[in-house]
Amino acid sequence: MSSRSTTTLGTDAASAAGAKSALAVADQVLVSAAHFAVGLSVARSGSSAALALFGLGFVIIATASDAHRAVIWLPMTQEADGRQYRAARRLSVVLGAGSGAVALVSAWLLARAGLQDWAALALSLAVVLPLLFAQEIQRRIQFSSLRPDRALLADVIYAAAALAGILWLPSFGGGAGAPAVRALLTLGMAAVSAGLVGAWLLRGMPETEWSITQLAGRYRPTAQAYVLNAGLVFASQRLSMLVIAGILGFDALANVEAARLLTAPLMVAATGLAALAVPMVSHTLRRDGPRVMRAKLDRITTWAVLLASVYGVILFFGMEALSNFAFGRQFENGSTLALLFCGIAASSLIATALVAPVGLAGRADAVPRARIPGVALVAIACVPAALLLDEHAILGLVLIEGILTAGLLRRTVERLYAVAP
Numbered sequence: 001m002s003s004r005s006t007t008t009l010g011t012d013a014a015s016a017a018g019a020k021s022a023l024a025v026a027d028q029v030l031v032s033a034a035h036f037a038v039g040l041s042v043a044r045s046g047s048s049a050a051l052a053l054f055g056l057g058f059v060i061i062a063t064a065s066d067a068h069r070a071v072i073w074l075p076m077t078q079e080a081d082g083r084q085y086r087a088a089r090r091l092s093v094v095l096g097a098g099s100g101a102v103a104l105v106s107a108w109l110l111a112r113a114g115l116q117d118w119a120a121l122a123l124s125l126a127v128v129l130p131l132l133f134a135q136e137i138q139r140r141i142q143f144s145s146l147r148p149d150r151a152l153l154a155d156v157i158y159a160a161a162a163l164a165g166i167l168w169l170p171s172f173g174g175g176a177g178a179p180a181v182r183a184l185l186t187l188g189m190a191a192v193s194a195g196l197v198g199a200w201l202l203r204g205m206p207e208t209e210w211s212i213t214q215l216a217g218r219y220r221p222t223a224q225a226y227v228l229n230a231g232l233v234f235a236s237q238r239l240s241m242l243v244i245a246g247i248l249g250f251d252a253l254a255n256v257e258a259a260r261l262l263t264a265p266l267m268v269a270a271t272g273l274a275a276l277a278v279p280m281v282s283h284t285l286r287r288d289g290p291r292v293m294r295a296k297l298d299r300i301t302t303w304a305v306l307l308a309s310v311y312g313v314i315l316f317f318g319m320e321a322l323s324n325f326a327f328g329r330q331f332e333n334g335s336t337l338a339l340l341f342c343g344i345a346a347s348s349l350i351a352t353a354l355v356a357p358v359g360l361a362g363r364a365d366a367v368p369r370a371r372i373p374g375v376a377l378v379a380i381a382c383v384p385a386a387l388l389l390d391e392h393a394i395l396g397l398v399l400i401e402g403i404l405t406a407g408l409l410r411r412t413v414e415r416l417y418a419v420a421p
Contacts, residue, residue: 023148027155032265034159034190038183039261041166043327045179052250053121054180055257059241061187064099064129066233068092068136089137096133100126117177124181128188135191138198150201158194165189228368232375240382240394247386256391259337262322266311267345285357290417293357297413300353308346312339333392340395347402354409361416370408374401 042054107122135158142151165186245253260267281300285293315322319335358366378397385393 023152027148027152029265030152030155030159032267034155034162035187036261036264037166038162038186039257039264040326042179042183043258043261047179048254049117049250050177050179051257052245052253053117053177054183055241055253055260056245057121057125057180057184058257060103060125061129061132063233064133065136068095068133069140089134089141092133092137093130096130099129099133103129120177120181121184124184124188128184128191131188131191131195135195135198138195138202141202142198151198154194154198154201157197158190161190161193162186232368232371240378240398243382243386244391244394247383248391252391255331255333256337256395258323258327258331259334259341262315262319262326262334263311263338263341263345266307266342267348281353281357285417290357294413294417297353297357297410301350304346304349308342312342315339315342333390336392337395340392340399343399344395344402347399347406351402351406351409354406354413357413357417358409363412363416366412367409370412371401371405373408374404377401377404 039051039054039058043051045051103122103126107119107126110116110119110122135154138154139151142148142154169182169186169189241253241256244256281293281296284296315338316335319338320330323330323334355367378401381397382394385397
């Protein structure tokens with residue numbers, strides 16, 4: 001093959017990769033817009049308690065998604081040959097049903113304790129979690145197959161259904177948490193709509209007949225490390241939100257949730273890049289070798305820092321106008337909390353992209369080990385920071401943990417894939 005033909009093929013491959021990256025970002029921006037609109041409907045209800053409860057519900061959904069991602073998606077991306085989709089969907093249904101059962105039992109216990117708003121939140125999660133799991137696995141399959149266009153089509157339906165729920169879904173109950181319950185059920189309704197479309201889009205994809213037991217057996221060594229990593233993520237990012245709610249109260253958590261909502265476009269765009277970065281880094285390593293893979297990781301890091309910096313500057317100087325426009329009111333310390341969330345989003349994207357090459361080297365156990373020092377810092381200092389300082393200190397600890405984890409993972413990649421300069 002001539003050098004000109006090789007160059008043309010390389011250019012075509014780069015263009016295709018760029019188009020897929022753009023589609024992945026567009027998909028996550030669409031999902032971000034849907035989640036922002038749902039959260040905005042809660043924030044504009046005027047109730048800090050409702051916004052705080054919605055934030056807690058989102059923390060629980062994020063924790064369940066971390067576990068789902070650890071058990072199925074990351075191992076599927078790295079260990080399987082890309083055709084065990086049917087078994088992956090069955091395993092996802094099992095995990096969703098288990099999560100829903102735990103939420104249902106929690107709702108019963110909270111109701112018995114007289115915590116009606118909390119019980120209503122748990123009951124709504126019992127309905128929503130299985131639906132979100134069923135929809136999410138189909139999105140992950142499309143991303144793992146480098147078909148973000150199909151994921152985008154399903155998520156157009158997701159966003160449209162979420163908007164319809166905001167406009168027409170009635171409130172359930174009259175408690176302080178009613179807007180939060182309504183918002184979570186809106187997400188469930190959107191997941192059903194997108195899941196049906198996603199199932200149709202998966203028809204005809206080549207796959208082998210594996211049972212759940214066979215799939216779990218193949219994934220187990222890799223999944224164990226990622227489940228431990230997901231538990232460590234909970235111990236830092238998720239648990240810190242629960243500490244804010246338990247010690248500093250709903251007003252402080254409402255301030256944090258408002259800042260998170262305003263940084264949602266950046267954070268979910270980062271999630272979109274990460275969703276495609278993992279399979280792209282995996283494919284690049286297999287096809288082009290470690291030198292090209294490390295160059296791609298450098299570009300991902302550069303873009304993550306650049307996006308976070310630009311978005312952070314916009315939020316810092318425009319927070320008052322944006323808060324008034326979005327929420328119709330001001331939340332305390334919005335600018336500095338938003339800057340912290342921008343840093344957390346960037347460090348999370350960088351760390352997620354670094355997970356793939358570590359796992360492909362057969363060292364998935366190094367992923368949770370890289371997170372342990374930062375998580376230990378958060379676990380030791382989180383409660384004293386809440387008691388002595390405020391929510392800024394807690395988010396600052398989470399940011400430090402993210403930066404430390406990304407740095408340790410990068411050092412691991414450098415050691416595993418050392419190449420001559």
